[in-house]
Amino acid sequence: MRYLSVLLLSLLPLLAQAVEVGERLAPWTLLDQFDQAYSLDDQTRTLLVARGMDGAKLVKEALQDRPKGYLEARHTVFVADIQRMPALIAKMFAIPAMRDYNYRVLLDRDARVATRYAGAEDKVLWLQLDNGRLVAQQEYATAAALREALEKAPH
Template identity: 50%
Template structure:
């Protein structure tokens, strides 16, 4: 009877521990070309820009970089355009198609809101198996560019 109680207790505890563990954060967004992207284990960094000023900062860090620069470093760029007025989206999204890098468009804020960030800085989220393991924030294009350069290819 004692063994049965111990066994039952250990099963209940292990189940509780398993449910307390955070589930990997997976999401799917469309890019500026309306192609779907799902966060996968290959991604090392997720950049989140929540305003026009932070999007300009990312663009400033990437404007001279070749096509495929972010992909080679396993970086995913998410632009939170939820608060952008509808008319502005009609102009901005087609303009984004000229970028040499892929931009995941969070039109409803459902992805960006998962990560506690602000509208004044670019959020840099290092991920492993879909989980955030480290966070940085950038308000300077040169510093963001240097951090991107330091990533292994």
């Protein structure tokens, strides 16, 4: 019985509805590393989602040496799924370190946003939006490829 319960719980993420091209993304609001709220709106053109630490590191490397406001100028927001990070580590070390970043990190502490968008744990998911609708999606496995895509993004 215990085995069956574990199996069913492990399959739950597969049952989540993945957003399809042409669909409007459901609204959400998250706090950033400064506890400032951000709500997804129709002005957002690109949504970057890191579902694990490896993806977040790719974003950090891709944005290294980029000026403050770089993502905002491209109407891009970055969501980091930190729900698996122990709360004490997040509060004492990780989030204070993020305050030194020159970009905004929207923190998905309860996995209520990042899990809406299917993607690999070790990659960065790029969702291209037009007035809140998904028009394309792609995953990036290297910081160089992500940086190149960001450079080409309209601003």
